[in-house]
Amino acid sequence: MYEISIKETNFSKSPNSGSFLQTPFWCEFKTRHGWSYRRFEINYVLPAEKDDKECEKNPQAEDLKKTFELAVLNRSFAKNIFSIAYIPLMPELPFECTPDSEIDAAFGDGEITEEGEQVSVLKELVTPETQSIEFAFLLEELSKALKPFLPKNTIAIRFDPAVGFNTPEDRDLFNFGIRQIAKSEKLKLKKNKVDIQPPDSTLVSLEGTTEQIMARMHSKWRYNIRLSEKKGVKINRYLGNDVNLSEKIDKFYELTKETNARDGNSSHEKSYYLDLIKSSAEEIASGKDVPLISLYVAEHEGDEIASIMTLFSKDEAIYLYGASSNNKRNLMPNHLLQWTAMQDAKEYGSKYYDMYGMPPEGKNENHPMHGLYMFKANFGGKNIHRTGSWDVPVKGIYGLYNSAEQIRAWWHKVVMKKIRGR
Known part of the structure; x- marks a missing residue:
């Protein structure tokens, strides 16, 4: 269906725009923490069916030519016996x-x-549905074209496509359609039950004045922000070149462990967070155009009670990581943290603030993740529901790996949380 050509490259035309997961900065950071990566320039042509005279005005009835950059991350397992190639937040749909x-x-x-x-x-x-056939074949054929460039022990190519929907139902319908196409056309494409990036999120537009941005929030959230300020909560921002950064990262890590104990989650090592924020500052100081990483800490009467880490780029601002103390939660420090970061992101020039992960649903008070859903959704953003991870197996061992991956996810997300009483 497609005519695809691939060229490996070390240069990026957009080092600080698009999805942060595709930026050279993020990929090079990940290489210091267990991954490797390669960057490619992809060119493809999708020939149109020229005899379709009834659809002459349909953009899908004309030859489509596209060029885009693609970063492919690779992670090895079992002492380098096999590896997974991972493509985050790409590709996009063929047609606008x-x-x-x-x-x-x-x-x-x-x-x-x-x-x-x-x-x-x-x-x-x-719509996404009108081009589901073209998209299914794009994932399949792009995988075939990439395979010769990847490590020989690669067992699968995993995509987290940049395809979003307004409702979970629309997303689920699209995924169902892709499954049916893969089955009928005998494509290797498979929907992974374990998503790598959070498929559901909410994007807070940073357009307009700060007053207009705040006006789009739920009234209770505006009240909580003002309450936090009135009660004396102060937000301090730290960059990777601050002299007391190590001390603040230590506190952030302590809060992270406290949060994990409360919520039953896991986190990275302290060195991971320190490397991320320091490398951003170092590269910016050297004149490189890379995303800006910041650490925000909420303090009250000498107590550091909550903290978040963010990433700002020309297109997006991302709420990467967060942690909070069990103490003084009634002061609403998390609301003020997010609002402060949003204002800074707007000043930086980001177009929207991504809360980066939320339950697909949760308005119902009986929903187990109602609190998290409402906290993120009430900042006035637009909810988005991406497709989640899709795999193209390359070797037969993929089936065993995928089963083990699902068992591991079930163990940590279901069994361990029940053991911890959550």
Whole structure:
């Protein structure tokens, strides 16, 4: 279906834009923590069906040519016996989708002209569902084209595609369609039950004034931010070149362990966080255009009670990691932390603030993750639901690895949490 050409490259045209997971900065950081990576320039052509005269105005009826950069991370296991190639937040859909406003108009009552006449605006619509066949083949054929460039012990190529939906139901329907296409066309493509990146999140737009951004929040969240300020909570920001950074990372790590004990989660080693923030500052100081990593610490009367780590790039700001004490939670330090980071991200020039992971649903008070859902959703963002991880197996051992991966996830997410009483 596709004509794909690949060229390995060490240069990036956009080192500080797009998904942070695809930036050279992030990939090089990951190489110091157990991964390796390669960067490619991808060119593909999707020939159109020229005899489809009824769809001459459909963009999918014309030859499609695209060029994009692609970072492929690789992680080895079992003393380098096998490895997984991982492609985070790429690729995108082949065709640009019709804006939501135009789709709503197409299925509504039409538009009213200046003369007061009602006219239909129904036209050819491009949605993820209308290009699911092309997307399924893109993942399959891109994998085949990449395979010669990857380590010989690679057993699968894993994608976290940059394809998002407004509702979990739309996302699930799209994934179901991809499964059916893979089955009918005998593609190797398989939906992984264990997602690497959080597929569900909420994106807070940083457009407008700070007053307008705050106005989009739930009223209770605005109240909590002001309450935290009124009660004397102070937010201090630290960068990778601050003289007391090591001390603050120590405190952040202590809070992380306290949070993990409370919530039953796990985290990285302290050296991971220190390397991340220091490498950002060092590269910026050397004149490189890389994302900015910051550590925010909430303090009250000498007590450091909560902390978050963020990443700012030209397109997005990411809430990477967070931790809080069991003490003084009534002072709402987490609300003030997020609001402070959002203001700084806006000043930096980021377009939106990604809360980076939330339950797909949770408005119901009986939902087990209701608290986390409401905390992130009430900052006024737009919820997004990505497809999650898709795999293209390369070797037969993939089946055993995938089963072991699911068992491990079940053990940590279900069994261990029940043992800890959560």
